[in-house]
Structures are given as structure tokens and as C-alpha cells.
Amino acid sequence: MRRDLAKSAAPAVQPVPLLGAAAHDRAPYAEALQRHARMIEVRAAVPGHVADAARGVHDLLGGALALDIPPLTDGIDADPHAGVTPLDEARALAADAWGARTTWFLTNGASQGNLTVCLALRSRCAGVDTGHVVTVRSMHSSVTDGMALAGLSPHSVMPHVDALRGIAHSITPAELDEALRQSPEALAAWVVSPTYFGAVADIAGLAQVAHEHGLPLIVDEAWGAHFGFHPSLPVNALRQGADLVVSSTHKLGGSLGQSAMLHLGHGPWADELAGGIERALRTTSSTSESSLLIAGLDLARRDLVTRQDAIGHSIDTLDRVRAILRHDSRYTIPTDELLDPVLGEPSIAAVDPMRLVVDTRGTGLSGHEVRHRLFHDHGIQVEMSTDAVIVALIGAGSRLDAEALIAGFDAMPHGEQHPPTIHALPEPGPRTMDLREATMAATEIVDAADAVGRISADSLAAYPPGVPNVLPGEVVTDSAVAFLQASAQAPHGYVRGALDPDVTRLRVVR
Numbered sequence: 001m002r003r004d005l006a007k008s009a010a011p012a013v014q015p016v017p018l019l020g021a022a023a024h025d026r027a028p029y030a031e032a033l034q035r036h037a038r039m040i041e042v043r044a045a046v047p048g049h050v051a052d053a054a055r056g057v058h059d060l061l062g063g064a065l066a067l068d069i070p071p072l073t074d075g076i077d078a079d080p081h082a083g084v085t086p087l088d089e090a091r092a093l094a095a096d097a098w099g100a101r102t103t104w105f106l107t108n109g110a111s112q113g114n115l116t117v118c119l120a121l122r123s124r125c126a127g128v129d130t131g132h133v134v135t136v137r138s139m140h141s142s143v144t145d146g147m148a149l150a151g152l153s154p155h156s157v158m159p160h161v162d163a164l165r166g167i168a169h170s171i172t173p174a175e176l177d178e179a180l181r182q183s184p185e186a187l188a189a190w191v192v193s194p195t196y197f198g199a200v201a202d203i204a205g206l207a208q209v210a211h212e213h214g215l216p217l218i219v220d221e222a223w224g225a226h227f228g229f230h231p232s233l234p235v236n237a238l239r240q241g242a243d244l245v246v247s248s249t250h251k252l253g254g255s256l257g258q259s260a261m262l263h264l265g266h267g268p269w270a271d272e273l274a275g276g277i278e279r280a281l282r283t284t285s286s287t288s289e290s291s292l293l294i295a296g297l298d299l300a301r302r303d304l305v306t307r308q309d310a311i312g313h314s315i316d317t318l319d320r321v322r323a324i325l326r327h328d329s330r331y332t333i334p335t336d337e338l339l340d341p342v343l344g345e346p347s348i349a350a351v352d353p354m355r356l357v358v359d360t361r362g363t364g365l366s367g368h369e370v371r372h373r374l375f376h377d378h379g380i381q382v383e384m385s386t387d388a389v390i391v392a393l394i395g396a397g398s399r400l401d402a403e404a405l406i407a408g409f410d411a412m413p414h415g416e417q418h419p420p421t422i423h424a425l426p427e428p429g430p431r432t433m434d435l436r437e438a439t440m441a442a443t444e445i446v447d448a449a450d451a452v453g454r455i456s457a458d459s460l461a462a463y464p465p466g467v468p469n470v471l472p473g474e475v476v477t478d479s480a481v482a483f484l485q486a487s488a489q490a491p492h493g494y495v496r497g498a499l500d501p502d503v504t505r506l507r508v509v510r
Contacts, residue, residue: 019096024305028093030295032076032086037066046070046288069291076291090298097301098228098247099238100263101270104281107293110222111142113246113262116284117218118146120276124187125151134179135190137428138168138467140220141496143190144459148439148472153431155183159192159467160347161425165334165359166386166464167197170347173205180213190218193237196384196466197391198355199338199348200224200234207241216243216269225253225261226354226396229304230311233396234350243267244277252354252395254303256296303397310397315353317400322356324406330362330414334389356392364415368492378408386464387492425467426483429456429475433509438473442510445499448485451476454508460497462487476506 047068049057058065072078077087087105095103106112125131135143137156147154157179160169170193171179180186189210193201203219210217219237221227225247227236237245245263249255264274304311325331335357338348360370367385374380374390382392394400433441433455443457456476461468462484469480484503487493499505 018099019093021306024093024097024302026093027090027295027298027302028086029076029090029298033067033069033291033295036069036073036076040066064292067292067295071287071289071291087294090294090301094261094297094301095263097305098236098245098261098263099265100245101266102264102274102277104262104277105289105294105297106260106262107258107286107289108260108284109250109258110220110246110248110260111140112284113260114140114142114220115146115149116262116277116280117244117246118143118150118152119280119283120273121152121187122150123276123279124272131187132183132185133188133190134176134183134186136171136192138192138195138465139190140192140222141459141461141468143220144435144468144471148436151434151436152187153435153473154471155179155186156428156468156471158425160345161465161467162334162345163424163465165388167199167334167389168195168465168467169199169338169345170195170201171206172347173202173209175347176206177209177213180209180215186213186215188216188218189213190220192220192222194221194224194227194234194352194355196223197357197389198223198335198352198393199345200227200350200352201347202349203237203240203242205349207243210243211241211267216267216273217241218244219246221245222248222260223251224352225249225251225300226304226311227352229396230308230315232312232315232353234352238263238265241265241267243269244273249297249300252393253300254296254395254397255300256293259293259297259300261297307397314394314396314398314400317402318353318356318394321400321402321405325358325409328409330360330412331409332359332362333357334359354393354396357389358392358409359389360412361388362415363412365412366491370412373412374408378404378411380405380408385492387490424483425465426469426477426479429470429477429480431471431474433473435471435473438509443507444510445505445507448481448504448506451506451508452478452481454506457507457509458497458499460484460495460503460506463494463496466496476508481506 077085079085091103131152132155133152135154136159138159157171207217219242221237227234243265247261249261250257250259335351337343338345360367366387367390371385371390382390384391456470459468460470484495488495488503495503
């Protein structure tokens with residue numbers, strides 16, 4: 001691929017939002033939806049749940065169903081005079097809020113965004129059978145699926161991993177630069193930031209490297225939809241030079257589950273990528289997108305921009321919990337170490353304060369056991385756990401009962417630290433078949449021992465840390481099988497994509 005684009009440094013950080021907070025006091029789509037519901041006296045149209053108020057869905061959701069309307073409704077997302085619709089206004093406000101040139105609303109989660117981006121990148125292949133994309137190995141499974149559908153092939157870079165705690169981090173700009181030098185035909189670079197644990201990559205540096213190679217930078221910012229909306233939060237990826245950003249807005253941004261956004265930046269690839277995204281969305285979007293999910297995205301944008309005090313309160317609450325736990329000998333806060341000038345993690349540039357990561361080994365219990373006790377003994381649900389840590393979080397602007405959470409931690413025992421058995425991540429086997437070809441190939445299921453030396457048809461990832469150990473098209477190695485089985489047999493171990501809990505059988509290309 002020609003490298004005919006000039007070096008493009010990351011832009012200076014811009015204020016949020018450019019239109020000013022007053023422009024964001026409205027939620028045009030959600031407000032139009034409410035007006036529409038008040039206007040309609042007789043509904044003789046889909047969805048079918050409007051026909052019988054005694055149905056269970058009415059009992060569950062009540063008045064919300066009046067807002068569940070079909071697409072192409074006048075005054076909502078269609079205009080008989082071809083004017084600007086409330087949906088158009090809502091998307092424009094979202095683009096302004098996140099610093100995008102264009103923003104699309106997604107009703108099938110960030111996974112839809114990843115699939116869409118993969119299909120859009122296919123148009124950059126210029127007649128080549130398989131397009132290569134440099135990715136971080138810890139990419140979401142939907143990226144693998146999207147690449148298989150689009151006929152793309154990943155050149156994976158292993159992220160930095162804290163094996164003791166089961167935490168995957170990111171990659172450095174220097175590592176991305178080396179990977180791009182090894183893959184001169186790459187179409188794009190694709191990274192994950194922040195991680196599940198709140199570690200934020202050096203997006204400005206990564207963007208500069210990608211642009212120096214004449215490539216757009218795509219960022220899976222699923223866990224960072226709230227970034228940039230308070231001075232104590234990291235700057236979002238778009239404002240640091242990213243070209244496409246997938247944002248799982250429901251995670252910490254305040255919208256409803258399964259709603260997300262896809263943001264296009266202002267870089268030199270914007271025109272080309274916009275056309276590809278529009279075409280791909282016709283493939284990945286439902287023709288009956290949920291008005292409730294779209295309204296939730298509109299309202300979440302409004303609240304993120306206009307409720308900075310509430311976001312600050314959320315951050316202060318978690319800071320208070322962290323401060324108390326730092327003085328408890330049973331607990332440590334792993335994210336404290338990430339930015340240490342001596343001991344810090346080189347792939348990390350910032351930490352998300354909305355994530356509370358706690359090392360629980362001083363209780364004598366694993367993170368999984370502490371998570372179990374918090375839920376069953378105290379009614380406290382946290383996000384996730386590994387052998388060594390738990391992760392709790394709240395959405396930006398949400399409230400947390402800090403006293404109840406602290407009391408739950410205080411009820412845990414004191415015990416000797418029992419470090420988990422550490423199994424070094426195996427090196428991936430060589431790729432001998434194209435990702436799409438292996439995914440679509442005829443397959444057979446064999447005993448794990450017999451799978452060694454064969455080509456995998458599945459993606460397998462041991463949790464923690466959740467970095468894929470085998471991808472479709474790669475040769476299954478004996479070290480990978482041993483690692484997967486050891487991980488599966490560990491207390492609370494889990495292998496995503498496995499055919500059975502103990503990983504005794506694998507699916508391989510016939």
C-alpha cells in the first residue's frame with residue numbers, strides 16, 4: 001500500500017463541547033419521541049405489543065412501550081419535506097460532544113461497531129484478496145468475527161500482561177511502529193483503550209505512529225465512552241488523533257444496554273472511511289432499530305455534557321473508597337502502580353478513575369471468592385474478578401453507596417497472601433491459513449492431544465487475562481493446549497470459545 005500521506009501529529013486537545021454546554025441541554029430525539037407518544041390515540045402499526053395491554057411485556061415495562069415505535073416515523077427520523085430530523089440533530093450533538101466529524105448510533109452494541117469497521121476497511125484492499133490489519137492481541141472477539149466476514153487478516157501484537165494479577169494492558173508506540181514495519185501492506189492499526197481494568201494507552205503517540213505509516217488509527221474505546229467529560233477523566237481518543245472510535249456508550253456513559261456509538265475523526269481518511277461506514281451499516285444494522293435505545297443514547301450525551309458536577313461526585317466517591325482501602329493491610333490498589341515513574345507500566349499513559357481495582361490476596365481469598373461473598377452476603381454486585389483482584393465501577397454521574405461497599409470489604413477475613421499459580425502465556429502458533437478461510441472451512445472435532453499441529457477453526461482465550469491463545473487459521477501448539485487446560489482446571493478458570501469446560505476437545509480444520 002502506498003505511504004503517500006504526510007506525517008500527521010496528534011492534534012491539540014479541544015474543549016468539550018465546541019458548541020457550548022447550552023446547545024446540549026436538549027435531547028431532540030428523546031423529546032420528539034415523547035411528543036409523538038402524546039399525539040397518538042390509536043396505534044394500528046408495529047410493534048405488535050401495542051395491541052394488548054394485558055400482555056406480560058406491558059406488565060414488565062408499562063408506559064415505556066408507548067415510546068417503542070418503528071423507524072421512518074414522521075417527525076422522529078423521517079421528514080416528508082426532507083429536512084433535518086430530530087435523529088439528525090441528536091447525531092450532530094453527539095459528534096460535537098465527542099469531537100467527531102460524524103457519529104452513528106448503534107443498537108447492537110459496540111460489537112456492531114467493530115463488525116461495521118471491519119467491513120468498511122475491506123474497501124481499502126484495492127483488489128487484494130486479504131487485507132492486513134495490525135491489532136493488539138487482546139482485541140474483542142467481535143473484531144475477529146468482523147475480520148473473518150470482511151476477509152481481513154490480523155497481524156497481532158501481544159499486549160503487556162500482569163500475569164500475577166491476570167491483567168492485560170496495552171502496547172507502546174514503539175511496539176506499534178515495529179509491527180507496522182513488519183506489515184508494510186497493512187490497511188490500518190487497531191488498539192484497545194482503555195482496558196477492562198481502566199488502563200489507558202498512549203493514544204496520541206499511537207496515532208502519530210500510525211499516521212507516520214500513512215494509516216488510520218482505530219480505537220476500541222468501548223470502556224471509555226465517558227472520557228473527556230470531566231477534568232479528572234482522561235481525554236478521549238478522538239481528541240488525541242484517533243480516526244475511528246468504537247464506543248460502548250451503555251457501559252459507563254449512561255445509555256441503555258446494547259446501545260453504542262461509532263465516531264469518525266477529522267483526519268485525512270475521513271471522506272474515504274465515511275463512505276465505507278455508511279455502506280457497511282446497511283449490512284450490520286437492523287431495519288427495525290430500537291427507538292428506546294436511540295433515545296437512551298441521546299439522553300446519555302445530554303447528561304454527560306451538562307452534569308459535570310454529578311460526574312465529579314462519582315469520581316470523588318470512588319476516590320474516597322480507594323483512600324480507605326489503601327490504609328487496610330489486606331488490600332492494595334494495582335492501578336496506583338501503573339503510572340509510577342520507576343515501577344510503572346510503559347504501555348499506560350493514564351488510568352480511569354471510574355474503575356476501582358482492588359487486589360484481595362491479603363484477605364487469604366481470591367478475587368473470585370471476595371466477589372462471591374460481596375454478592376451473597378452483602379448484596380453488592382461488582383463488575384468482574386480474577387484470581388487476585390476484583391473490579392468495581394459506576395457509570396459517570398451515577399451514585400454509589402460507598403459506606404455499604406466499604407463495609408463489605410471490611411467484613412472480609414485477614415489471611416496469608418496466596419499468590420495464584422502463574423502459567424506463562426504461550427507464544428501463538430504460526431498462521432498457516434487465512435482467518436476467513438479457517439473460519440468458514442469444513443471442520444472436525446478431535447481430542448485436544450490430536451489437535452496439536454492442526455489448524456484451529458475457533459478462537460480460544462483463557463480468562464484471565466483474556467488474550468486469545470489460539471485464533472482461527474493458527475496452528476494449535478502443545479504449549480497452548482497445556483495452558484488452556486491448566487487455566488480451565490484452576491478455580492474459577494474459564495476458556496472462552498471452548499467446546500467443553502475442561503478443553504478436552506478442539507475444533508480444527510478438516
